[in-house]
Amino acid sequence: MFSREMKINLKSFIIWLSILIVLFLVVFLIYPSIVSNQNMEMIDKMMQMFPEELLTAFNMDISTIDSAYGWLKSEGFVFVLLIIGCYSAILGSNILLKEESDKTIEYLNSLPITRNKIVFSKVLSGLIYIVLMVLFIGIFNFIGLTLSGNFEIKQYLLLSITPLFSSFVVYFLCLFISTFTHKTKKMLGISLGIVFLSYILQTLSTLSSNVEFLKYFSAFTLADIRNVIINNSINFVMILLSIVISIMFLILTLVNYNKKELV
Numbered sequence: 001m002f003s004r005e006m007k008i009n010l011k012s013f014i015i016w017l018s019i020l021i022v023l024f025l026v027v028f029l030i031y032p033s034i035v036s037n038q039n040m041e042m043i044d045k046m047m048q049m050f051p052e053e054l055l056t057a058f059n060m061d062i063s064t065i066d067s068a069y070g071w072l073k074s075e076g077f078v079f080v081l082l083i084i085g086c087y088s089a090i091l092g093s094n095i096l097l098k099e100e101s102d103k104t105i106e107y108l109n110s111l112p113i114t115r116n117k118i119v120f121s122k123v124l125s126g127l128i129y130i131v132l133m134v135l136f137i138g139i140f141n142f143i144g145l146t147l148s149g150n151f152e153i154k155q156y157l158l159l160s161i162t163p164l165f166s167s168f169v170v171y172f173l174c175l176f177i178s179t180f181t182h183k184t185k186k187m188l189g190i191s192l193g194i195v196f197l198s199y200i201l202q203t204l205s206t207l208s209s210n211v212e213f214l215k216y217f218s219a220f221t222l223a224d225i226r227n228v229i230i231n232n233s234i235n236f237v238m239i240l241l242s243i244v245i246s247i248m249f250l251i252l253t254l255v256n257y258n259k260k261e262l263v
Contacts, residue, residue: 005125092174172249
């Protein structure tokens, strides 16, 4: 069962991984020409025109973009969080539902395995692919940064694992929601909507103290990139919250999936 899931999800994993690798490959190839002295003067003047709240949203108030590593700490990790978040959301929303849409659930039900075992096999497969996605992107960017210039290794290593915290929560949340429907097309829109709404809420929370509470409704808050950049450490509370929330949604998924009338 587990090996079957790994094979089924391999193609989509390669496609999403390729998207991120191509994105950062382009950055490492063209960024040195962008950050010439003359261009940086223009960029600095343009940055001074932006409101402080906007700079904070992209971490540009605590990180300069005069190098590939500086860009990675600001806009770069926004792309990482969004793309891996979208991948995790789609994976979580489809990994159980596709058996119903492909009409293979009857075959699984005929096997001497429980629904819990089906869920655990699929969940483990999805978690492995999310970890591999973060790992391969981390290794690729590490090689690119090593070739392109100086960077803080410890800080980068901590930053490179932060997407796991938000992605796991998004994955388990979408997995749970998928147990309420039988249609994969409906879940696609819902899962992507969760990711972008979560990002919007996290961004809005940085714009004013009046809306700072919105960060508590965003999975991306768990990534806590700003704290890593400022303090060179990961907040243990965020790790604990990610684990607790993920386990909670897993338990709810098991309960609801065992009650679900499969078609």
